[in-house]
Amino acid sequence: MSTMADKFEELGVIPVVVLNDAKDALPLAKALYEGGLPCAEVTFRTAAA
Numbered sequence: 001m002s003t004m005a006d007k008f009e010e011l012g013v014i015p016v017v018v019l020n021d022a023k024d025a026l027p028l029a030k031a032l033y034e035g036g037l038p039c040a041e042v043t044f045r046t047a048a049a
Contacts, residue, residue, distance in 0.1 A: 011038075017042045018045060019046065
């Protein structure tokens with residue numbers, strides 16, 4: 001069984017996401033997933049957080 005760390009290493013890159021509007025979250029998640037990036041680091045530094 002692989003761990004989350006194994007998956008992160010396999011990906012090679014983890015996108016960092018900063019959203020200014022919560023409505024953008026789902027389309028962005030879909031685009032990342034379809035582009036082969038099934039995970040992202042979400043920052044909570046905006047009013048939309």
